[in-house]
Amino acid sequence: MKQSIREERKKEIVSGLYELSRQEGLENVSIAKIGKHLGMPPSLVMHYFPNKRLLILGLINHILHQYQLIYKPIVSKLEKKPRVDPELLVERLFSREWNLLFDDGVFFSCYAFIFRDQLIKKEYKKLHVKLRVTLKNLLDKDEVLVMGDTGLLAEKIFVVIEGAYYYLSMMDEAREYDQKLELFKDQVYELIYAEISRLQTGPEMGKSRYSTGG
Amino acid sequence: MKQSIREERKKEIVSGLYELSRQEGLENVSIAKIGKHLGMPPSLVMHYFPNKRLLILGLINHILHQYQLIYKPIVSKLEKKPRVDPELLVERLFSREWNLLFDDGVFFSCYAFIFRDQLIKKEYKKLHVKLRVTLKNLLDKDEVLVMGDTGLLAEKIFVVIEGAYYYLSMMDEAREYDQKLELFKDQVYELIYAEISRLQTGPEMGKSRYSTGG
DNA sequence: TTAAATATTGAATGAATATTCAATAAATAA
DNA sequence: TTATTTATTGAATATTCATTCAATATTTAA
Structure with a gap:
């Protein structure tokens, strides 16, 4: 259970990144924008993806x-x-x-x-x-x-x-x-x-x- | 003559952008970095390429x-x-x-x-x-x-x-x-x-x- | 020589950037 | 229950971003 919410959130964040990248291009997406898009503070995004490279790696795996x-x-x-x-x-x-x-x-x-x-x-x-x-x-x-x-x-x-x-x-x-x-x-x-x-x-x-x- | 210095400068700037893109990736290059790399203020870069899109178009042409x-x-x-x-x-x-x-x-x-x-x-x-x-x-x-x-x-x-x-x-x-x-x-x-x-x-x-x- | 156009500078802008941190809320384990 | 781990929040950070502007220097045209 504890693990699942974590993985769900990570998927949610990666999906958000994907959707925004699709709309405005990967190079124009920021952590703040992802947070706004998903209704969460940017610090929560960074809680699951400690830096931007890991976030992009998540997108690529997706x-x-x-x-x-x-x-x-x-x-x-x-x-x-x-x-x-x-x-x-x-x-x-x-x-x-x-x-x-x-x-x-x-x-x-x-x-x-x-x-x-x-x-x-x-x-x-x-x-x-x-x-x-x-x-x-x-x-x-x-x-x-x-x-x-x-x-x-x-x-x-x-x-x-x-x-x-x-x-x-x-x-x-x-x-x-x-x-x-x-x-x-x-x-x-x-x-x-x-x-x-x-x-x-x-x-x-x-x-x-x-x-x-x- | 007046035209040539303009075109030379533009080429110089585009080349600088190219070199930096090669080193650290296009998405990590900024106008300020280009200026620093070429020893000119960022405002001069923008004098020849009024916005970033035109700069990238210049790179693509190159x-x-x-x-x-x-x-x-x-x-x-x-x-x-x-x-x-x-x-x-x-x-x-x-x-x-x-x-x-x-x-x-x-x-x-x-x-x-x-x-x-x-x-x-x-x-x-x-x-x-x-x-x-x-x-x-x-x-x-x-x-x-x-x-x-x-x-x-x-x-x-x-x-x-x-x-x-x-x-x-x-x-x-x-x-x-x-x-x-x-x-x-x-x-x-x-x-x-x-x-x-x-x-x-x-x-x-x-x-x-x-x-x-x- | 003078006037106009262009090149160059440097300082300043506000907005956006990734990231940090301490505090709180909720869930889980003991 | 209590202790501990995890999730979430919101404010704050310094830095970098593209862009603007007024001032000065230089080149070209008249």
Whole structure:
């Protein structure tokens, strides 16, 4: 009980920070503003987060946790199928649900911290590796793909996804956004189909020289 | 003459902002600190940049300008050749010179502004489109590639480059960095070689349905 | 030379910043 | 119950913030 109120309050504060960051940008949020937003004195905020860095670390954990949720529905939907359906996979990887779960602006503001905070960098990397492993596990369910280097394929797919979202964030018009989105989906299709056809026509080639699997 | 001292001072101030941002992070730089760093009163800084937003816009212009310089040596080297040498092209696109010209931390801190400043978003997009056009023009010099959709190919290449740098920024160990880098280079090679072989074996297929060419 | 425009200075502003502290209220453990 | 830990409050801190202003110096135009 004693512990739970503490954790609840911490979550509440981090959520408040997130909401304000979304509205006015992370760099414009102060401890006083968070307190005001939540109806508590700034000293209470600092009671749970003794300094601002810890507060931002809390926000980053929150965001990284949200980020992981994106793949929950994808994973559960795909796990039921006996084979990987590339159409469904790609559709889900580029799904709009992505943008609804958290704010890209806050995400990239936090991302910028990786260049000056080793712990944040580590957390970010951990997440990104995890997402790749999740995808690899999905690809391993496919009887054809599993013969190749699914870890490598997952890397290649994700670099397109991440590059795509980086670039797509600059698009204003919905039409242009959708057009580019289709293009990048196509690029991922091609990666998957190329691997399938490679494995079916010449499986004796074995794994690629740039294998990432342990 | 009168104009030049003004522009020089503005450049000096922006450079100071850049240097400080590199050292302690953009969010920790103030007008007073810039003034101190350059040995001038903060009021002089504000004389040239009446508010902080204009100052940051100045920094962004500076960075985007630097960003463009990266491709100067690539372009001039490749322009002399009659054909595109994929090895050289990919080597240059992923060159280390990239990291030397400007700081990734500052770049991504500024990038985060695109989500709350339309002008900054526009500037960023303009640059990224420009880089793609430059690459397209290079690809057009190749007698085989020019038969296909070079604009589309440029998009596909850049999404890998950008995704790669986003992801590589999280790497600590040099070995892992290099390993992943090779992987992404490979991915770009495959894009180019796949397009070449596609055009040579079945050029009657013409341009892809996701053409980006105007 | 004189007048106007620009560059530079330094002092001052109030608002906002993260953080500290002592006091009180509430919950839990003994 | 009492003692102890935790939660919450509100006032206070020194510092830093972006910005303003009037005064002076320097450069340019007439």
